[in-house]
């Protein structure tokens with residue numbers, strides 16, 4: 247049932263990847279009183295410096311071949327306040343994680359800013375509750391308000407508050423990690439959550455199915471169900487459970503899947519469930535994010551149905567969130583006293599030594615003995631490079647990417663090495679090769695990175711709770727429509743199969759609901775529906791009449807599921823098989839839309 251690529255990037259990369267700086271060779275900043283700058287400039291030039299910037303209260307200059315201590319010695323002048331390395335900033339994403347170590351301070355993940363969660367205040371008194379159906383939430387992580395969290399145990403998977411792998415803990419943190427002074431921050435910080443543990447490291451273990459889990463969410467009073475899981479087959483029992491949840495005013499969110507193809511996964515593929523894809527920090531689609539077509543039905547019933555494909559996306563590439571305590575791996579790298587971005591590859595430990603460049607390290611090299619090996623990516627496996635370093639007497643390994651960006655990787659399932667090995671960014675290669683000594687630390691953390699539509703899904707669920715908490719009078723389907731109406735178009739212009747409507751934006755959705763009310767401001771504001779039920783010869787019929795739709799065909803929904811796409815001739819008669827009474831809700835929407843719709847009308851037999 248669950249995606250087999252859930253944990254594509256389970257291994258944690260350096261937590262400060264986006265925040266560290268590179269010291270460029272021999273370039274320094276000199277802080278000096280403006281009135282004395284002329285004197286210092288002359289002195290610096292005399293020492294052979296190449297002046298780059300004559301700034302307000304500072305100079306920036308290159309002193310070729312000279313270290314910081316040498317420059318300080320040369321420029322021994324009372325007017326100089328400070329001399330420091332001129333840090334060269336790396337290219338960053340459009341959105342970045344906060345700088346710092348989440349074990350020491352709170353670090354907001356990039357998606358928090360990308361989705362405007364920082365611009366909307368969560369109303370904890372609105373009664374929002376998110377039900378997370380996943381692998382449990384481990385109580386060892388300190389970044390949750392545990393008094394707001396409940397769950398259901400099951401004999402198949404054990405206690406909900408003990409993890410069955412870090413996935414569920416990571417997902418829950420994205421929804422609702424606390425706003426405090428440590429860890430990360432959820433999209434709806436501290437929101438009430440109900441945890442249903444349906445799988446663990448051994449796989450799917452729940453004694454029943456998602457329909458049962460959905461009912462437990464409903465019994466717990468949840469407004470939102472968040473499912474970072476999925477699989478191939480549709481199942482009417484499951485689908486009915488989600489339709490019922492929606493009809494009671496709820497919202498159901500699920501992951502599109504991580505296979506990078508156009509397969510439609512379930513539960514996300516059900517019309518009742520909002521399908522979420524993943525984007526990165528630069529507003530690009532994740533290469534793993536599935537993109538099923540929006541075509542559904544066969545023959546004359548075939549048509550566009552936007553509820554069967556990706557509706558929106560959120561950040562899901564290298565997402566920083568909570569782990570069971572100590573289960574994440576963190577790394578740090580500094581060379582000649584300057585911190586550089588890194589990613590932990592394998593083996594824990596802390597080493598400091600001179601560096602030795604081994605090229606691509608395709609053979610052992612006695613020169614590496616007692617040193618930290620600097621190794622270029624390419625030609626042979628990461629594992630064999632590290633093994634050649636270790637077999638040469640090397641005590642640590644830094645593998646440098648051979649293309650732009652950070653090198654993320656592991657040494658594989660049959661790792662025979664024991665020395666700490668980290669990845670480094672290609673952009674830092676020159677500086678690393680020019681360095682003399684390096685310190686590598688690989689340790690454990692309570693916070694780490696994962697990638698997947700599994701990470702984008704709780705972002706959308708949390709944003710829905712955040713927005714909804716400010717508009718508690720709205721239904722889940724109205725929140726869903728508002729998130730789509732205000733999503734930022736990305737990728738190909740207009741709605742597309744990768745992004746759906748685009749990247750969710752909390753502040754824009756909040757403003758949209760404030761301006762337009764729960765029904766929104768779409769074309770559907772004018773769509774009026776009446777429904778009249780009657781029985782004839784033992785069968786139930788409902789005459790539907792509507793006005794105000796602008797498309798040539800309309801979609802008709804019964805109990806939250808589309809029953810037909812029919813011509814926009816203002817009337818349709820639905821027939822319901824089966825004896826007995828019952829209550830049925832109807833809605834008419836412009837074709838392919840779930841936002842340009844009439845109000846819901848209910849018929850009771």
Ligand SMILES: [Ca+2]
Nearest residue numbers: 424426428430
């Ligand atoms: Ca926190």
Ligand SMILES: [Ca+2]
Nearest residue numbers: 514516519553
């Ligand atoms: Ca769907």
Ligand SMILES: [Ca+2]
Nearest residue numbers: 736738740742
């Ligand atoms: Ca688009």
